[in-house]
Amino acid sequence: MGATPLEAGSRVSFKVWAPHCTRMSLIIEPFANPRRVEMNCDDDMIFTTILEGVPLGCRYMYLIKGIHRRPDPVSRWQPDGVHGPSAIVDPSAYMWGDAGWYGLTMKELIIYELHVGTFTQEGTFMAVIPLLSYLHEELGVTAIELMPVAEFPGRRGWGYDGVSLYAPHSGYGGPNGLKALVDACHRNGMAVVLDVVYNHLGPEGNYLRDFGPYFTDRYKTPWGEAINYDGQGSIGVRRYIIDNALYWITEYHIDAFRLDAIHGIFDESPVHILQELNNAVQAQAKRLGRTVLIIAESDLNDARAATAVGEGGYGLAGQWNEDFHHAVHARLTGERNGYYMDFGALDDVAHALSHGFVYEGQYSMFRGRPHGASARHIPGESFVVFAQNHDQVGNRPKGERLVTLIPFEAVKLAAALVLWSPYVPLLFMGEEYGEPAPFQYFTSFFDKTLAEAVRQGRMEGFARVAWTGEVPDPQDPATFERSRLNLELRTEPVHRQLLDFYRELIRLRKIHTCLGIVERKRQIVSTLAGNGTLCLHRTLPQREESFVVFHFGGESRKTIIPIPWGPWITVLDSAAKEWGGPGGYMSSGEALESSGMLELAASPYQVLGLLRDPAVSAEQPDKSAERIA
Structure with missing residues (x-):
């Protein structure tokens, strides 16, 4: 799907699935008078046309019903943002230098999660590259995990409101910037995990409903309309999502995915979309001769994600373990509001280390019902654990990091629990040297009504879990600026001592098997x-x-x-x-x-x-x- 150059020169195929349309035109915009071409439609409601004389970088849109101009649902690049035209990209133009890279297994992962916009002062893919030697050689991590990079409204955002799922964010550097970063990671011996959002799309710039039955009101998510994985017309929707994953691993050489909030993915089909997605990804990985991993996030303590298909699961490589975080955080901070009311005992930490989930079906006060299921059959390398991540820091009202909440010695204890756990460890950018800057929730919506609704929604959400105090305005540019890392701090004495401690924990984990992933x-x-x-x-x-x-x-x-x-x-x-x-x-x-x-x-x-x-x-x-x- 999308705009695909067919050969050297300027011959381009345009293809879009649009069962909600009876006719469609292609608008090419390199000229004073835009060129308009009627598209042909086949029995599968796929509109196509092939044009000569269309240069790379050329802007285009689809005209629906002769009235609405819309960007391509499979746009490879949105240089002017979510509301602007799509741009033609040649996927074969980038010259890769990662030959001989085959990926990493779960056991080899030590993950460093980062937000491209705030990791450096420049806030771009290219600006991350000079820091890879620091991350890999000095600190010792083996993979970076990028928070979502699909095009979202404006220049400031977490990425979970992305709407152009195939287009790397233009503000970060677009397609070539992301390819250069992945290429550099591989040449430095590091894998790249990409956070993808397949449970909803953002509200602004979301034009998919004009093309087809992408959404459903049969289910509800906290973030917007649920994606239609099992209703009428869902075959094309499922293809759209599966093709997206195949696109990232094929055209961008991505090594692994972190699937955001799979508890917001609803599917009653005989073969669940997560299983079908994994099957397709593994088949493509085999064709490419590489290892590709899928790691899920869920707050349900549902062991099916990482359980083998033959045992009733989806067969994914791993899943995040939120209980590990909650047990450690509640014990060290003393916080008991929200979901922390279910934690706090030292035995909770011991249970997480021994068995994976803390809640395996027992009663949860926070939820008011039994919660979770046993995951004792899941090997340690299938769990990703952390003391901090974007959610657990950024979804606090003020976005405080652990270093500002607990004593310095307790920060080191939390680090040792994560890095010497029998699981895959994940660090959140800056924690290794005790970054004091908060990581707050920030947006740059153009729609003022939407922006105000987000403000109110966050304040109401915090009130429900008894968090009090002023909540920073997500739309205020200062909220974004406060969240930037100051990586120069890592050379200052106290910060350097903490960084050296993290580095030693990782070094010892790597050389002593009994300090890392072992059979429980x-x-x-x-x-x-x-x-x-x-x-x-x-x-x-x-x-x-x-x-x-x-x-x-x-x-x-x-x-x-x-x-x-x-x-x-x-x-x-x-x-x-x-x-x-x-x-x-x-x-x-x-x-x-x-x-x-x-x-x-x-x-x-x-x-x-x-x-x-x-x-x-x-x-x-x-x-x-x-x-x-």
């Missing part, structure tokens, strides 16, 4: 009643063994910790002065002999990481099975 049956998570301490013990068949102590208390206290016998080596103590702490319990590399108990004078929010001494364990018989038993 090979770990024991225990809490010490009354003193706020959680212990994570892992034993692998290769004689790798780790024991990590997380002290959640805000005060120092002596703690007696049961620990397996024998020699251990300290690999990290968050209280060490090199990480900005009050002074460590043991130096890195220092040996410890355990007789079954560890007496620890724990400092506030201390994390102590121990590994079995490899020199000694090599002389011992492999007792991993006994210890796990």
Whole structure:
């Protein structure tokens, strides 16, 4: 679909599915007097025409009913925004330099989520490229996750109000900018995860309903009309969404998708759209000789997303685990409003580490009903966890980051929980050096009525969950400017210490299997009643063994910790002065002999990481099975 150059020169095919139209014209706009061409319609309600003498970059629109000019639903570029004409792009013109790149598996992912508009002062795809060596070589992440980049109204927005799903945002640099960024990531050994929104489209500039039955009133979403995946005419809608995913991985070499809020995707078809989407993506990935992953976001604790098709699921590679975040956040901040009322106990953190979801069908006070289902059959690499992300920061009234809500030592504890969890870790831009700037919700709608409705809706939403105080105006440019990162801070002393701590957590995770993704049956998570301490013990068949102590208390206290016998080596103590702490319990590399108990004078929010001494364990018989038993 769309405008596709057929060969070298200026011969272009135009094709659009439009069952709501009885006739359609193509308007070409490079001339003082626009050129108008009537299009032919086939039995599938696909209007087509092929034109000679149409140069690349040429603007065009479709004329519906002889009255309404509309951009192409499959526009590759909207250089003048959501209301303007589409532009012709040659998908084969970009010269890729990523030959030999095949993608990453879930186990290899350490994700860094960023918003292109606020990550740098320039706010463009190209401006991200010089920072890739920092992210990959210095910090150690292996993938960037881009918040949605499909064209949205104006220059300021999160991207979840996108309406031209095939057009990389013109304000970020358009098609060539995105291709250059993906290409540079691959050449730096990094994957690119693209956040896509298949549960709704934005309200402004959304012209799809003029073309076909893209929406339905059978279901409701909090963000607008639900997409028609199972009603009359839905076959073309399903193709539109599936083709979109294939387009990103084929023309832009995207490695993975994060599907936004799949609880807003409604489909009663015999084969769910998520399963059909994954089937199509995996078939195309095989043809391309690459690994492509689909990761879902849902607040339902529905294990079907990452459950195999043969076991009744959709077969996706992974899903976000919101319960992990809520358990950690509620415990460290003490917040209990909104969904945090269901969390706060240390056992919630332990349950998330042990089993994935905290809520597996038990009663939720926030929802007033049982919530969730067991995900214990889902392997650890199928869960993505985080202490911060765009939602959990930006959907607070003032967009405060964790570093402004909890003590510095607690920030380090949260980082260790994420990066040493048995799951795929995700960091939110700036958290690695303690960025103090908020990340607030911002928009740049042209429709003033819509802008006011969004303002009121956010204030009412916060009031319902008992959040009080002034809510920044999303339309105010200052709200956007406040949300920009100041990456220069990472060189200042305290920020540098936190950055070094994150880097060390990642380095240790990469070189020690027992500090990363392991089978959950090979770990024991225990809490010490009354003193706020959680212990994570892992034993692998290769004689790798780790024991990590997380002290959640805000005060120092002596703690007696049961620990397996024998020699251990300290690999990290968050209280060490090199990480900005009050002074460590043991130096890195220092040996410890355990007789079954560890007496620890724990400092506030201390994390102590121990590994079995490899020199000694090599002389011992492999007792991993006994210890796990």
